[in-house]
Amino acid sequence: MDFALTEDQRIVVDMLGAFARDVMAPAYMATDRSGAFPRETWTRMSEVGLFGLRVPELHGGQDLDCVTAGLAIEQAARGDFNLCYGILNSCFMGDLLGRFAGDGLQRDWLGPMAAGTRILSVALTEPQGGSDAAGIRTRAVRQGSDYVITGEKASVTLVMAADAAVVFAKTDPEAGARGVSAFLVPLDASGIGRTPYADMGSRGIVRGALFLDGVRVPESHRIGPENEAFSKVMSTFDYTRALIGLMCLGAAQMALEDTIRYTRDRHAFGKPLSANQGVSFPVAEWAGKLEMARWLCLRTLWLRDAGLPHTAEAAMCKMLVPEMCVGAIQDCLVLHGHYGYTQDFPVEQRLRDVMGQIIADGTPQIQKLIVARHLFGRQFV
Ligand SMILES: Cc1cc2nc3c(=O)[nH]c(=O)nc-3n(C[C@H](O)[C@H](O)[C@H](O)COP(=O)(O)OP(=O)(O)OC[C@H]3O[C@@H](n4cnc5c(N)ncnc54)[C@H](O)[C@@H]3O)c2cc1C
Structure with a gap:
């Protein structure tokens, strides 16, 4: 057993500790009061690599191990807890797209996400329930080489700022958890609607509802094999x-x-x-x-x-x-x-x-x- 940080981990902790104190912390309370998305701090965070912790170097990320990513997010949360939702989503996406998405999708989204110019959100929960995730009702129906997605998602963090969402939808409604697939859906697509929630906390990053009304995405936007979103x-x-x-x-x-x-x-x-x-x-x-x-x-x-x-x-x-x-x-x-x-x-x-x-x-x-x-x-x- 070795509990010591490596030299690199020590540098990450020291550097991000100072960054959190000097750059992130000063805006923490102001963002809560205004409810405005802290774009400027977001950009500064991208400059020190905070949205690329788990993104492959090929796409401009740091490709850090999970322990170091954990040390990094802990330091960042000392400055601004809410902005860590962005780090969290980017770590999730780095692993998700890095392992399960095609080359084109990775190139188009991972690099810009790490650079802070594109924001990604996760859309799993639905209005009728989040705990029973396999009970989602959003449907993705194959039409030729596209999928057409219809449904309503609830509680999507960063919903108003995001450029795309990873949407979980049923591709085989009779198969329960074995009939769910994941798709990267650009939020400027036709058929998308979104509304913000008035939350008790984390106000600047804004959570809300996402509506998909016949949203068409190409097959290449599917993440991982069809029907295997839950198992993989x-x-x-x-x-x-x-x-x-x-x-x-x-x-x-x-x-x-x-x-x-x-x-x-x-x-x-x-x-x-x-x-x-x-x-x-x-x-x-x-x-x-x-x-x-x-x-x-x-x-x-x-x-x-x-x-x-x-x-x-x-x-x-x-x-x-x-x-x-x-x-x-x-x-x-x-x-x-x-x-x-x-x-x-x-x-x-x-x-x-x-x-x-x-x-x-x-x-x-x-x-x-x-x-x-x-x-x-x-x-x-
Ligand atoms: C700050 C915040 C950020 C979030 N961000 C996202 C996001 O980015 N994307 C996204 O998709 N979702 C997000 N969520 C949604 C979150 O994942 C769900 O709220 C959560 O999974 C619970 O689902 P629910 O709210 O529908 O509660 P329900 O499933 O309706 O459950 C209500 C209550 O019943 C309890 N309950 C339910 N089933 C059982 C059971 N079998 N046994 C015992 N108790 C049970 C639950 O524990 C809960 O206390 C976010 C939520 C919050 C608060």
């Missing part, structure tokens, strides 16, 4: 669950560090707040829990890098870490007293923002199902 393509979701954990940990760690500063500086009863164990002990406990969670996420990514099974570990990351981080941030808010409840400090926004990741990419209940199936055997759960 969806495995990409595994490792992004560990990235989500690290993204939440970056935000929670910032809340903890802010709280340490605040409670050292503020005095009550003639001494710093931090001199009370009622203040310092919760911070100490959370520091321990976050550290534990960090190693679960990093080990999951290490398993992926080593080509070893990691589905259950990834589900554990998603099951435990976002909720844990929300708990930590909530305690940090209370330790800020009434100021924590104002918008003068970032802690209330961190709480709103990070909460979304408890639900996104599968709720804790669904992750527990995955872990339980792994432990007991599918037929016993």
